Amino acid sequence: MIEVIKQGLRSSLQDEGRFGYRDQGVPLSGAMDHYAFHLGNHLLGNEKGTVVIEMMLQGPELYFTKSTYIAITGAPFEARLNGKAIPHLSRVFVPAGSNLKFKPPKYGVFGYIAVQGGIKMKPILNSLSYYPKVADDFLLSKGQKLEIKQHSKKGGSNAKVGSQLENSDKTIDVYPGPEFHLLSRENQKDLTVANFKIGLNSSRMGYEIKHTMQLQAKEIITSPVQPGTVQLTPSGNLICLMRDAQTTGGYARVFQLSENAINKISQKRNGEEIKFKICE
Known part of the structure; x- marks a missing residue:
């Protein structure tokens, strides 16, 4: 117990x-x-x-x-x-x-x-x-x-393993989302070259991604979203949905994080820098 x-x-x-x-x-x-x-x-x-x-x-x-x-x-x-x-x-x-x-x-x-x-x-x-x-x-x-619970298997490992958590690594691997192509070329470039910061309004539902750029995207018909979806609101705010995210949303889905990237961004604190990198 x-x-x-x-x-x-x-x-x-x-x-x-x-x-x-x-x-x-x-x-x-x-x-x-x-x-x-x-x-x-x-x-x-x-x-x-x-x-x-x-x-x-x-x-x-x-x-x-x-x-x-x-x-x-x-x-x-x-x-x-x-x-x-x-x-x-x-x-x-x-x-x-x-x-x-x-x-x-x-x-x-x-x-x-x-x-x-x-x-x-x-x-x-x-x-x-x-x-x-x-x-x-x-x-x-x-x-x-x-x-x-009673353990049904024998053993386990006495080995000490290395951590995947590297505090200095700010690269977040992403794939273009369904509405990425609807953004202006300038906004597409901005999203992949700029540095962003994790915002204070972050939780298990979603992480606020802070920036100082002029980003624009129209609302869309309510569509499926999932953990790792990065939404761009009409006012230019970026939100990375996390494990407790809702199942649908009406904001442009500009990126989708890889599974490893969701793990990585989950360990970033308020004020820490990140940079999006599109996977080939």
Whole structure:
């Protein structure tokens, strides 16, 4: 059993996402950084897609009543188990009666606590991913108790792996969106040569992309969107849709991020620079 002593900042349960309900307006949700999510499970020998704890900027404090193994991935949170530092990106043994605390990472946004075997809860719409008003129980709360599932596989990896998270890398790989060709040539060029910044109004639903250019695009008939779609509003604002994004939208879809690019941009903080690069 894991007891939540402090929930941290919007710490939640997340898996690969909630598939098969977009036609009913239910977002995909799931881990913001899928690379870090899968890496944690791989280190522990968990089944692909096993639910993890996602933490954002400020991690939770957890008490383990049962011994287990964990792996911490994503943003480099400084983790302490019973007051002693434990490694990032490694399989770590947690004895029964242990307390796990975190200090905020120096860079990055989202970190992940994978637990060997995963966490036992009843799925909502075939997923254990938190989403407001759909799966509120999956947002961590003080005093909450999380049951650890029995691990059915042997092993895991004792190897320490490298991080994909490079704070200095600002290149975001994109593909032209359905309405990119409708932009003026000047605007098309601006979008691929300029530097942008992550705005303050960013969340799991979408990231605000700040700029100082004169960009223009007409509204479109409501059309499908998905995580990684970059929308350009008639007023010139850019929004990169993220894992909790709506399923349709009426703004021009100028770019579509690659899966790796969604992972990368999810770890960018307010004020950090990015640059779009069109994939050939």
